[in-house]
Amino acid sequence: MFKKPRYIFRYNKNPKSLITSFQCLTTAALPTERIDSFRCVINNPLEQNEGHIGQFYRVPEDVVSKLFSQGGLPKSFRIQTKTFAETCLMIRKPSIDIINCIKNLDFSKPVPRFVLYGQKGVGKSLSLAHIVHYGYEAGFLLVHIPWLGEWMRRPKDSSPSETKEGYTNINLDIASWLVHFKNQNSLLLEKANLKTTQTYKWTKREETVANSNLMDLVDHGINRIKFASDCVLALLNEIKQLSKSGKCKTLVAIDGFNAFFYPETRIRTEKKEIVHPHNVSVTEGFLSLTRFDWKNAVAVLIVDELAIAEKDQTSYFPRYLLGKDGFEHLDPFIPVLVNGYSNKEFLSCMNYYRERRWVQPLPGLDDELSVISSSNPYKLMQLCAPL
């Protein structure tokens, strides 16, 4: 790129033609060269491999609205995608690693559980988003909780369960999750012939009969919010049965999974007692999906410090965050470390920001930013915002 102008300087004696040729180069040749280095040509996660690590790929807008309209992308990132007028995810090692494993997986074996861990802001949730996109393209049934902390730390409502003694429902959150589930899987549910195996009786008049469509169960939960939690339990049970019988493949993706094992939630009973997450009615269903005792499925979970109270955010390692019960529940799982940007990833990110005209091209900017942000993607994003 830089050799070509020199060539022209040397042989073009006429200064006027020199300027014009240089202008031509800056407008035409420069962007294509840059795009090659940090943009991935392949936007389909099925075809990406480790050679693409560090490059950005564009997620199509219809897919974004399907998969992440109800959450799944962190808020600050979502704002940035709006500014950039496109949703680009970086292809990173942890997600490619897990996708690689899923590609070569023997689905007749017990479910493998991947646990993404890493410091705050290193891109665990976006790695999960990449994997969820892969799962969508690969035809997995997605059971995706965008942020479990929202249920356990900031519930919209809580009410005692009528069907299970001593349990608490968080029906509003669950109903909105059902909408999310419906959004993500509407295409698949239409195509695949997924039927319920049992009859579920809700009230005297309402019931979901056996061999009805799975979508009916979801719709019932959305329309009758009172039964949302029970619907989810039934739905998760059905999904497990269907996967076991080989009618569908399931990808369980839960962000902030350790919140299921952190004793202090902010959900309270009517007597203002703190509810243990295991006494939230839907917990049981999701925990059952993260056990190994079924097949045709993969679970990708994130353990995150932010999902627990601030006073206990002392370590980001999975054994600490999951606690004894959580570790024993998942064991044997595959811990996958998410690190900050490598040099290549950092440069690629800065190039992307420059291409989007998000930062000014200043000399020495990259070195300084890499030191100040300590290659933490979230910090880098914050630092670049006012530049």
Added chain:
Amino acid sequence: MALNLMKNSIKMNTFSKLQVRSSSGSSEPQFRVLNLKVTKSKPAPRRQPKKFDTAPPRAHQMPTDQNWGNVWPGPRSFHPATVPLPVRQGYGEKQAPPSKYANAELMKIPNFLHLTPPVIKRQCDALRKFCTPWPKELSTDENCEKHFPLETTTSSYCYSSPSIRNSLARIVTLRIKLSHLPLDQHAKDKFRRLVGDRYDENTDYVTIVADRCPTSKQNFDYCMYLLTAVFHESWNVEPWESKKTLEDMEYYDWTKNQSCKSLESMFEVPFDKIEHGKEFSEAVSNLMNNGENLQTLKTYGDTVRKLLGLSKEI
């Protein structure tokens, strides 16, 4: 008020000027000095210090083949005239270290002039007839340790005060390697709990120090009593010991934990028949016992990948 002060200062000024004038005039007669103690005689001449005739240093007359052991037979502080060595000791700025004469530094430090190699050799030769040969079986340190595993350490003190007793001589230190004691898994664990920080994990030594009795004999007996008592107590199994639960365990025993059970139910065979099962158990124990860090988690992850037949980390 201010006016008053000014007046004062003017007065002071005039007064000091007057004084100056009176003292500066040299022609005026001086004040007479009141001399109460009239001394007319001259001060007595200072007495000259008496000089003693000293013999020249003995070191100058010493023959080179003399028997040094006879010159310096026992421990003694340094004497410059007796030691025929040009030793210097101390520090002088811009000059060489002070010589041996009148040098307190040399007298302060202990010397070993009575223990020169020929003297030691002569003394050893004299003592040899009272000794027996060193047993051949104890030729190496390992053999010594094998046959005499118990080590006791006492200190003897000698000095020349009215009492020859030193209270520090009573302290007895007893040391033994834990591996020399016939203990099983349970007894060893209990022994370690009973002795507490007297056991050193790195060297495997149990050290018992006794200083509560007045003589070293009594203290030694007490040490032996303690060792015997702890040894037999550690072999005792109390009825409440069977109630030890997983929470009371001081280390992570994989076979007793949920991890082993879930692995067995996952593969539906006993854990010792699972491929990579042993590796996995080691990885989990390592993770639990040594705490989690990037290294232990990576080992754990790698073994789980092998166990489940997943592709390796890229």
